[in-house]
Amino acid sequence: MSVLAFGARWDGGGQNARLRQAFDADLIDFVEANYPVGSGPDCDPSMGIPVYVHSPANSVASPTGLNRHICEQVKSAAARFDSPWVGEHLCATGPEAQGRLGYIVNPILHPRLADVAVENARALQQHYGRPLALELGPHYQKVGEMPSEMHFLGDVARRADCQIVLDIAHYTASNRNLKRSEDYGLDALDPERIVELHLAGLRTGTDRRYWHDAHERLPDDGMMAMAKELAKRLPNLRAITFEHEGKAPEADFFAFLTRLREELS
Amino acid sequence: MTPEEILFRPGSERPELGELVAVQTIYMKLLYCEATNAAYRASPTAVLDECGLPASTRTMLPRVESDDHRAEMHGRRLLAARELLLEYPALFAAVVGPDCDAPSVARQPFFSRFLSSRDFFDPKRRLPHAFGIGQGYENASAFFFWARAHLEMGPEARQALYENFGLWLVKTARCSAVPELQRHRRGAFFFRNDGVAIVITGAGRAIEYLGVGEVGSVLRAAGLTGLEDLDP
Numbered sequence: 006m007s008v009l010a011f012g013a014r015w016d017g018g019g020q021n022a023r024l025r026q027a028f029d030a031d032l033i034d035f036v037e038a039n040y041p042v043g044s045g046p047d048c049d050p051s052m053g054i055p056v057y058v059h060s061p062a063n064s065v066a067s068p069t070g071l072n073r074h075i076c077e078q079v080k081s082a083a084a085r086f087d088s089p090w091v092g093e094h095l096c097a098t099g100p101e102a103q104g105r106l107g108y109i110v111n112p113i114l115h116p117r118l119a120d121v122a123v124e125n126a127r128a129l130q131q132h133y134g135r136p137l138a139l140e141l142g143p144h145y146q147k148v149g150e151m152p153s154e155m156h157f158l159g160d161v162a163r164r165a166d167c168q169i170v171l172d173i174a175h176y177t178a179s180n181r182n183l184k185r186s187e188d189y190g191l192d193a194l195d196p197e198r199i200v201e202l203h204l205a206g207l208r209t210g211t212d213r214r215y216w217h218d219a220h221e222r223l224p225d226d227g228m229m230a231m232a233k234e235l236a237k238r239l240p241n242l243r244a245i246t247f248e249h250e251g252k253a254p255e256a257d258f259f260a261f262l263t264r265l266r267e268e269l270s
Numbered sequence: 271m272t273p274e275e276i277l278f279r280p281g282s283e284r285p286e287l288g289e290l291v292a293v294q295t296i297y298m299k300l301l302y303c304e305a306t307n308a309a310y311r312a313s314p315t316a317v318l319d320e321c322g323l324p325a326s327t328r329t330m331l332p333r334v335e336s337d338d339h340r341a342e343m344h345g346r347r348l349l350a351a352r353e354l355l356l357e358y359p360a361l362f363a364a365v366v367g368p369d370c371d372a373p374s375v376a377r378q379p380f381f382s383r384f385l386s387s388r389d390f391f392d393p394k395r396r397l398p399h400a401f402g403i404g405q406g407y408e409n410a411s412a413f414f415f416w417a418r419a420h421l422e423m424g425p426e427a428r429q430a431l432y433e434n435f436g437l438w439l440v441k442t443a444r445c446s447a448v449p450e451l452q453r454h455r456r457g458a459f460f461f462r463n464d465g466v467a468i469v470i471t472g473a474g475r476a477i478e479y480l481g482v483g484e485v486g487s488v489l490r491a492a493g494l495t496g497l498e499d500l501d502p
Contacts, residue, residue: 068284078401104405108346125277211373
């Protein structure tokens with residue numbers, strides 16, 4: 006395992022005070038900023054802290070093409086902050102190159118869509134001039150002929166020569182939603198491609214059946230154990246990002262970062 | 271092709287991807303649109319045929335009768351309802367009920383009609399996003415354009431729709447560097463059913479304007495946006 010950097014997700018200026026405090030207390034080494042962002046004074050994630058650039062808004066796994074405005078903003082931020090890689094979701098966003106209906110749309114798990122995603126990911130990596138790290142959203146259903154979204158991700162990352170962000174909350178939610186084992190599909194990924202883990206809480210809906218990403222909550226012990234196990238065995242893991250929304254309790258934020266440092270450093 | 275040609279070339283210039291785009295479009299409609307789900311449940315091949323797709327593409331689409339698909343649809347409806355409830359509290363209080371929440375908004379038949387509409391699926395039927403990334407990245411303006419044309423409303427609900435949207439528009443314009451939005455910074459106006467003009471000020475307040483003569487022309491000349499004929 007290489008030296009791990011610890012970070013926290015940045016969604017806007019409302020989080021700056023607690024992120025700055027966490028950095029000053031040596032609890033985080035970077036913030037992971039989610040693009041696109043606005044242009045106001047509250048829209049600068051740097052604060053003198055290293056920034057990893059991430060975008061959940063690009064339709065990398067879609068035949069529609071991508072939004073040039075978002076790509077340019079991400080590229081510019083990645084260059085400005087010298088982001089070691091750019092995180093991108095393996096998803097579609099809307100029926101056209103521009104637009105997002107709401108939450109990201111998981112890719113159709115079909116070899117033809119995988120070919121498109123490979124072509125897009127390669128091109129985006131070249132456009133950014135730095136590595137791309139691909140991430141999956143949480144899944145509620147399997148759409149398409151490939152065995153799973155993990156196989157889709159593994160195939161695309163391998164053929165496009167991309168890195169991977171493994172979001173443990175999304176992965177765990179998908180496994181629970183699709184009634185799979187807690188470690189389903191990890192063997193479909195090349196372990197050496199995983200450079201970053203995301204950690205966040207989960208919750209069920211009112212039906213108590215389906216699990217959802219919950220940035221207002223903390224990761225449970227099972228996800229923490231998985232993070233520790235992965236940190237031991239992934240040869241190129243370089244970063245762990247805690248995703249906790251700015252409106253969630255500050256005490257939880259600092260307590261979990263402290264635990265993360267203690268248990269994974 | 272250069273990376274930029276691959277990423278940004280219009281779909282019309284990549285006919286080899288046309289079938290995949292068509293399949294993906296149906297997939298997205300199945301995630302939101304009850305009418306498409308009903309039609310697809312009744313006859314998948316008829317829906318595919320209508321879009322010029324072979325029956326074999328059915329394997330690329332959800333099993334719409336499954337609990338998993340219904341759960342994903344439900345979650346997406348709730349997220350959309352939550353987004354709109356934040357911006358249209360007075361309207362939803364008027365048309366759904368004073369204590370309505372996102373689940374109760376999501377259950378409304380009018381909400382299903384919105385999620386099935388062209389206003390929802392077509393990014394060009396929205397205003398540009400405040401972050402300078404183009405149209406199609408929020409639902410507040412899509413919902414306004416749809417509701418203005420299609421939602422049956424009494425006078426109170428109509429006033430609430432225009433006030434809620436006007437406040438959102440002015441707030442969004444004031445925090446954006448996008449020129450098409452900045453022109454709404456000075457405020458907006460509309461006419462109540464009784465003919466009185468309501469002005470949404472640049473400071474985000476709704477007030478009655480009791481001017482005389484060509485009130486609309488006066489307010490437009492003052493740089494205010496008329497909400498009744500605002501287009502995406």
